[in-house]
Amino acid sequence: MHGSHPRLYGRGLMAGSCTIVIPTFNEEKNIANIARAIRAEYPDYKILFMDDNSTDRSRQEVESLNDPLVTFYVRKPEERGLGASVLQGFAIADTDYAMCMDCDFQHPVSALGGIVEQMDAGADLCVGWRTSRMSMGFKRAMGSQVVELFCKLFFKLHGKQTTKDMMSGLFAIRCDVFRPIIEGNWDSFELRGWKVLMDLMKYADRKMDVRYYRYDFGVRAEGESHLNPKVVIMTFHQLWGFGKFSAKLVAKVYGVDYKAMYPGE
Numbered sequence: 001m002h003g004s005h006p007r008l009y010g011r012g013l014m015a016g017s018c019t020i021v022i023p024t025f026n027e028e029k030n031i032a033n034i035a036r037a038i039r040a041e042y043p044d045y046k047i048l049f050m051d052d053n054s055t056d057r058s059r060q061e062v063e064s065l066n067d068p069l070v071t072f073y074v075r076k077p078e079e080r081g082l083g084a085s086v087l088q089g090f091a092i093a094d095t096d097y098a099m100c101m102d103c104d105f106q107h108p109v110s111a112l113g114g115i116v117e118q119m120d121a122g123a124d125l126c127v128g129w130r131t132s133r134m135s136m137g138f139k140r141a142m143g144s145q146v147v148e149l150f151c152k153l154f155f156k157l158h159g160k161q162t163t164k165d166m167m168s169g170l171f172a173i174r175c176d177v178f179r180p181i182i183e184g185n186w187d188s189f190e191l192r193g194w195k196v197l198m199d200l201m202k203y204a205d206r207k208m209d210v211r212y213y214r215y216d217f218g219v220r221a222e223g224e225s226h227l228n229p230k231v232v233i234m235t236f237h238q239l240w241g242f243g244k245f246s247a248k249l250v251a252k253v254y255g256v257d258y259k260a261m262y263p264g265e
């Protein structure tokens with residue numbers, strides 16, 4: 001499961017209790033800025049970029065930081081996937097907690113400390129809970145809310161625990177609680193999908209201590225969005241039988257070849 005590429009930085013150095021896992025693809029305009037912004041507020045957090053073979057100057061940008069607690073991890077090209085990047089980052093993290101966030105400043109750096117405080121207070125999982133999704137634009141925000149509703153409904157029907165923001169890309173886990181979940185269910189995850197929290201909650205113990213940190217979701221700082229209709233299809237696909245049926249419908253609407261995405265089905 002782990003990539004064979006060596007880490008470029010961060011070998012064996014002492015650090016605080018949290019690794020910030022940031023999935024990246026062609027984020028040369030944000031990557032150094034986000035690392036600097038995190039470091040300015042949190043001197044001891046490790047930062048682990050899980051990069052899917054960016055074709056831009058991302059690596060050089062990270063190297064120029066010369067920060068011993070920053071790792072630029074280049075993933076195997078055949079294993080490309082945002083979900084896989086985050087989950088693999090969580091599995092690699094050698095700190096007590098690991099937190100995922102995006103590279104483009106939509107998740108405020110100022111929220112990280114509050115999330116870690118909740119982890120220090122004993123949470124197994126702390127979910128960044130968006131105050132509003134309107135920064136995505138009205139149409140996307142409404143779409144996101146509809147998918148969230150579907151998600152919660154299907155989770156309840158399957159007797160699974162939900163969180164207040166199932167599709168948040170900002171959340172922290174206690175590594176010793178989640179590592180067995182990740183390693184034991186690797187092949188069941190939507191590895192190319194984007195909704196990692198949703199996938200993890202399918203296997204979460206109902207007695208898990210889940211806490212929240214409210215934050216204002218922002219707009220992308222620089223660079224280009226990677227969002228595309230396949231992300232919506234993959235999100236529905238995570239939601240069992242009826243979700244897969246919905247995923248097929250969405251694929252039809254967008255003119256996406258569902259069979260090419262899921263050849264075995």
Ligand SMILES: Nc1nc2c(ncn2[C@@H]2O[C@H](COP(=O)(O)OP(=O)(O)OP(=O)(O)O)[C@@H](O)[C@H]2O)c(=O)[nH]1
Nearest residue numbers: 023024025050052081082085102103220225226227
């Ligand atoms: N490792 C990896 N990271 C990715 C991939 N696709 C996107 N990302 C990263 O995932 C994060 C979220 O992607 P975004 O493009 O910001 O998606 P989004 O926030 O839905 O779209 P915007 O609102 O337009 O920014 C960013 O840090 C991206 O660089 C991928 O295939 N692999």
Ligand SMILES: [Mg+2]
Nearest residue numbers: 102104106220
């Ligand atoms: Mg974004």
